Amino acid sequence: MAAQFTTEVETVPETGGEGGARLAARGVTVGYGGRKVIDGLDVAIPPGVITTIIGPNGCGKSTLLRTLTRLLKPAGGSVVLDGEDIAGLRTRDVAKKLGLLPQAPVAPEGLTVADLVARGRHPHQSWLRQWSSDDAGVVERALTMTGVLELADRPVDSLSGGQRQRVWISMALAQGTDLLLLDEPTTYLDLAHAIDVLDLVDDLHESGRTVVMVLHDLNLATRYSDHLIVMRAGSVLAQGHPRDVITAELLHEAFGLRAAVIDDPVGDRPLIVPVGRTHVRLDP
Amino acid sequence: MNGTDVNPSVAPGVRLGRVSFVWRPWLVLVTLLLAAATFLVFCLSIGVGDFPIGLSRVIATILGRGEQVDEFVVMELRMPRALAGLVVGIALGVSGAITQSVARNPLASPDILGITGGAGAVAVFLVTVSGGTAAAVVGSVGLPAAALAGGLGTGLLVYFLAWRRGIDGFRLILIGISVSAVMEAITTWLLVRADIRDVARAQAWLVGSLADRSSDEVEVALRCTVVLVVVVAGVAFQFKPMHLGDDVAAGLGVRYTRVRAILLLCAVLLAAVAVSAAGPVPFVALVAPQVAMRLARFPTPPMVASGLVGALLLIGSDLVARTALPVTVPVGVVTAALGGPFLVLLLVRANLR
Numbered sequence: 001m002a003a004q005f006t007t008e009v010e011t012v013p014e015t016g017g018e019g020g021a022r023l024a025a026r027g028v029t030v031g032y033g034g035r036k037v038i039d040g041l042d043v044a045i046p047p048g049v050i051t052t053i054i055g056p057n058g059c060g061k062s063t064l065l066r067t068l069t070r071l072l073k074p075a076g077g078s079v080v081l082d083g084e085d086i087a088g089l090r091t092r093d094v095a096k097k098l099g100l101l102p103q104a105p106v107a108p109e110g111l112t113v114a115d116l117v118a119r120g121r122h123p124h125q126s127w128l129r130q131w132s133s134d135d136a137g138v139v140e141r142a143l144t145m146t147g148v149l150e151l152a153d154r155p156v157d158s159l160s161g162g163q164r165q166r167v168w169i170s171m172a173l174a175q176g177t178d179l180l181l182l183d184e185p186t187t188y189l190d191l192a193h194a195i196d197v198l199d200l201v202d203d204l205h206e207s208g209r210t211v212v213m214v215l216h217d218l219n220l221a222t223r224y225s226d227h228l229i230v231m232r233a234g235s236v237l238a239q240g241h242p243r244d245v246i247t248a249e250l251l252h253e254a255f256g257l258r259a260a261v262i263d264d265p266v267g268d269r270p271l272i273v274p275v276g277r278t279h280v281r282l283d284p
Numbered sequence: 285m286n287g288t289d290v291n292p293s294v295a296p297g298v299r300l301g302r303v304s305f306v307w308r309p310w311l312v313l314v315t316l317l318l319a320a321a322t323f324l325v326f327c328l329s330i331g332v333g334d335f336p337i338g339l340s341r342v343i344a345t346i347l348g349r350g351e352q353v354d355e356f357v358v359m360e361l362r363m364p365r366a367l368a369g370l371v372v373g374i375a376l377g378v379s380g381a382i383t384q385s386v387a388r389n390p391l392a393s394p395d396i397l398g399i400t401g402g403a404g405a406v407a408v409f410l411v412t413v414s415g416g417t418a419a420a421v422v423g424s425v426g427l428p429a430a431a432l433a434g435g436l437g438t439g440l441l442v443y444f445l446a447w448r449r450g451i452d453g454f455r456l457i458l459i460g461i462s463v464s465a466v467m468e469a470i471t472t473w474l475l476v477r478a479d480i481r482d483v484a485r486a487q488a489w490l491v492g493s494l495a496d497r498s499s500d501e502v503e504v505a506l507r508c509t510v511v512l513v514v515v516v517a518g519v520a521f522q523f524k525p526m527h528l529g530d531d532v533a534a535g536l537g538v539r540y541t542r543v544r545a546i547l548l549l550c551a552v553l554l555a556a557v558a559v560s561a562a563g564p565v566p567f568v569a570l571v572a573p574q575v576a577m578r579l580a581r582f583p584t585p586p587m588v589a590s591g592l593v594g595a596l597l598l599i600g601s602d603l604v605a606r607t608a609l610p611v612t613v614p615v616g617v618v619t620a621a622l623g624g625p626f627l628v629l630l631l632v633r634a635n636l637r
Contacts, residue, residue, distance in 0.1 A: 033449075071534055095537025102531035108388070110583035111527070118306070119525050123537040127521045130305040131297035155583075175536065 021045050022210065023068060023098070023179060027077035030060075030067050037063045038234045040077065045227075050201065050211045052221040055231035056255050061214045062103065062183055064231065068212065069100045069181050095123035099172040103183040103214075107156040113167050114152040117142055120174030142173040145207075146200060162193030169200060180204060182213040186220065198224045222246055222269045230254050246270045311589070314580045318592040325599045326370055330362045332607055367506065368497040368561055369599040369615075373568060375509045375558040377594020378516060380569030381576070381585035382551035385527065386544055387453030390630055393570035394435075394555035397460035400564040401467035402438020403431040403556055404490055407563075408471050411486045412478035427489065428501060428560035435556025438463060443548060450530065451544060492565030492616025494602050505561035512550050512557070513591070519546050520587060527584050565616045567623020568594050574630065597622075 021044035030038040037060045045051050045068070053061040066072040068079055070086050079086040086094060099120075107116055120142065121135040143149040146166045151159065156167055165185060172180055185201065186194035198220060205211050215221040221228060222242040230238045230245060232254045238245050246269075251259045257274060264271040298307045327342045337345075337354055344350045345358040380393045394400055410430040443451070446459040471490070475483050522543045525536040533540045555569060572594035573585035579593070580586050601618040 069535065071531060090537075091534070091539050092537035095535060098535075100531070100535030102529070102535065105529055105532050108527050108583040110581075112583075115583075116528070119528060119532075119536065122525050125521075127518070128304075130521065132299070132304050133297060136297060171532075172535075 020047050022047055022082050023212070024080045025064070025068060025074075025077065026080060028064075028067055028074040028079060029076035030063055030072055030074045036075075036234065038067070038074075041235055043229060043236055043239070045210065045212055047210050048205075048208065049226035050205045050213070050224060051227040051229060052225035053212070053214045053229045053231060054216075054218060054221050054254075055237075059231045060234045061231055064229075065181055065183050065212065065214050069098060070094055071100075071102075092123055095175065095177075097177055098179045098181065099175040099177040101168055101172045101180070101182045101185060104187050105168055109157050110155050111157075112152070113148055113154055113156055113159070113170075114139065114143070116156050116167060117170045117174050120171040121176075123175060138176060139174050142170045145173060145203070146170040160193075161189050162196055165189060165193070165197050166200060169197070169204075173204070178209045180209055180211045182211065184214050184216060186215065186217070194220060218246075218251075218272050222272065223264070223267055242269045246272065311580045311582060311586060315586070315589050315592065318576075318579070318589055318596065322370070322592050322596045322599070325596055325603065326366050329366045329369065329599050329603050330358055332603065333357075333362060364497045364499045364502045365494050365602075366599065368494050368502045369602050370595045371502065371506045371509050372494070372558045372562040372565065373572075373595030373598035374513070374591040375505070375554040375594075376565065376569040376598070377572035377576070377591040378513060378587055379551045379554035379558065380571075380594070381573040381587050381590035382516065382547050382554075383569075384573050384585050385523070386451075386548055386551075387456050388527070388529075389453050389457060390574055391570075392453065392457050392460070393567075393573075394439075394551065395564075395566055395570055396457060396464065397439070398442050398464035398467055399435045399439045399552055399555045400559050400566075401464040401471070402441075403435035403559040404564045405467040405470045405474070406434025406437070407431040407489060407559075408474050408486045411489070412474045412482045428504070431560035431563075432556045435559050436552055438467060439548070439552030439556070443545075443552075450541070488614070489563045491614040492563040492619070493614035494562055494598075495614065497561070501561060505557050508557045509554065512554050516547065516550050516587065519543055519550075523547060562598075563614075563616065565598065566620045567626065568597050568619055571619075571623050571626050572597055574626070 024044040025041055027040050027042060029040055053064060055061045067074055117139050143152055146169055148166050148170055156164060185197055201211055225242060228242050228245050229236055237254050238250055246261055248259055248261050251257045259275055260273040261270045262273060297304050327339055331337045331339055331342045335357055341354050342358060345354045383392045383397060384390055407427055407430050442460050442463050446456045522538055525533040525538050526540055530540050573590040576589035576593045577585050580589050602615040605613045605615050605618045
C-alpha cells in the first residue's frame with residue numbers, strides 16, 4: 001500500500017550542492033520585532049530520511065521550521081527549495097512541493113474527517129476545477145495509509161487526540177508532496193499515542209518521503225530520527241546521526257542537563273537517562 | 285457524476301464540462317428551499333397592504349403578465365420596499381458570514397465589529413450637527429452616502445487597530461466592541477445636544493426601517509451588492525482552507541493576508557451599503573449565518589445560504605412589523621426582538637463548552 005502511494009509523489013529532479021539536499025537554509029537570520037531568534041544559520045535537510053530539530057525551549061527550533069516552510073520571512077539569508085530561493089516562488093508552487101503540519105491545528109466544529117483531508121488537495125485545484133476523481137482517489141489513499149478511513153464521516157472534534165493527529169497528517173499527505181514538515185506532531189499526546197503517530201511518520205519515510213520535524217522528547221527524537229539538528233540560542237550546536245551526536249557532554253552543553261547515555265535495550269540508538277537532584281542511586 | 289469507484293465516505297464530485305466541484309446534496313437542497321421561501325415571502329410582502337393583492341397576481345405581475353391595475357401598485361409602490369428588504373438582507377447575511385468565518389467566531393458580525401455603529405454615528409452627525417440644513421441640501425442621497433463613508437471608515441479603523449503582525453479573530457472582536465462603544469457614545473452625545481426635531485428624524489433612522497425607500501436608493505444598493513457578491517464569489521475558493529487557521533492555509537498555498545483583506549473589505553462595504561439603505565437594522569448579520577449553518581448542517585457559514593436567510597429574516601420581520609402587531613413598527617424593532625434572545629443563546633452555548 002505504501003509503495004502504491006508513492007506514485008502520487010511528484011518527482012523532482014535532483015539538484016546539486018549541499019549533498020543533494022532539496023531544502024536548505026543559507027545564513028538565515030530571523031527575528032520578531034528587532035529581537036533576533038536565529039542569527040546567520042546554515043542547515044541542509046538530507047533527502048529521504050527523518051530529520052528532527054531538538055533543543056531547549058526558546059532556542060528557535062519552531063522558528064527554524066517556520067522559516068523553512070516560508071511561514072516566516074527571514075530578515076537575512078535565504079531558504080533554498082530545489083535550487084531556487086523560496087522567497088521568489090509562488091505560494092501555490094511551494095505548496096505543491098512541501099507539505100506542512102503546524103503545531104496544534106484546530107478544525108472548525110463539525111467538519112468531517114473526509115472534508116478536512118480533502119482540503120489537502122487545495123494546491124492542485126482551481127476555481128473551476130474544485131474536485132475531481134483524482135482528488136477523491138488521493139484522499140482515499142491518504143485516509144487508508146493513516147488508518148482513519150473508517151472515521152471518514154466522523155466530525156474531527158469528536159475524535160481522540162491521537163486519531164485527530166493522524167487525520168491532520170492525512171491532510172498533509174493528501175497534498176501529495178514528498179517533503180513533509182511537522183511542527184511538534186506529538187504535542188498533547190500521551191506516550192502510547194505519541195509512539196503511534198511517530199510509527200506512522202516512519203511509514204511515510206519508508207514510502208520515500210523526506211520528513212523534517214520538531215520534537216520535544218529527546219528519546220523519541222533519538223529513536224525515530226536518522227538525522228538530528230541540535231540547536232541552542234538560535235544556532236546549530238551539532239548535527240548528524242543520533243549515534244554520533246547524542247553524548248552526555250552535548251546534552252549538558254545544549255540543555256544544561258546531567259544525563260547518562262546508555263545503549264537502548266530495544267533499539268539500535270542511544271538512550272538518554274536524565275539525572276536529577278533526587279531519587280538517584282548512583283552518580284554516573 | 286463520477287467517483288463511483290471511491291469509498292462512499294469520500295465526497296463524490298460533479299463534473300460539468302471543465303467545471304467540477306464537490307457534490308453536497310443536502311446543502312444544495314437547503315439552498316434551493318431557502319431561495320423558494322425567500323421568493324414566496326418577497327411576493328407576500330408585496331401583496332400585503334391597504335390594497336391587498338393575491339399571491340398569484342403578484343407573481344404574474346412580476347413576470348410581466350399582470351393586469352394594468354396591479355402593475356402600478358406592485359412595481360411602483362411596493363417593489364422598492366420589498367427589493368430593499370431582499371438586497372439589504374442578502375448584504376447583511378453575506379457580510380456576517382464573511383466576518384464570522386474570518387474571525388472563526390460566531391460573535392463577529394458587522395454590528396459587533398463597529399461597522400453599523402460607525403455608519404450610525406456619521407449619519408446622525410449629518411442630521412443633527414449640520415442643523416439639518418446641509419442634509420436637506422444634499423437631499424436623500426446625503427444620508428446613505430454618509431452612512432456608507434462612516435461604516436467603511438470605522439471598518440478600516442478596526443482592522444488597522446487590530447493589526448499586530450497579522451489579524452487575530454479574538455483581537456478583532458475586542459477592538460470592534462471598543463470602537464462600537466465609542467461610536468454609540470458619540471451618537472448619544474450628538475442626540476443629546478441636538479434640536480428635538482432632528483433627534484426624531486435621526487432616531488427613526490437609527491432603528492432601521494424599510495419604509496419610504498425610493499427606487500433610486502434601492503437601485504444603488506442593488507448594484508453595489510451585486511458587484512460585491514461577485515467579488516466574494518471569486519475569492520471564496522481561496523478562502524476555503526482558511527477555516528483551518530492561517531498556518532495551515534499558508535501551507536496549502538493560500539496568501540491568506542491578501543485574501544482576508546479583500547474579503548473583510550467586501551464585508552465592510554456590504555454592511556455599509558445595507559446600513560445606508562435601511563439604517564442599522566440590528567442582529568440580521570449575526571443571526572443569518574448561524575441559522576444557515578444549522579439548516580445546512582455545515583461546519584462553517586455557507587455564503588449563499590447565509591445571504592438567503594438574511595433576506596428571509598429581514599423581509600419576514602418587515603412583514604410581521606407591518607401586519608402582525610397592533611401598531612406598525614420599524615423592522616429593526618422586530619429583528620432586535622428576535623436577535624437579542626438568539627445572541628444570549630449563542631453565548632450560553634459557547635459558555636457550556
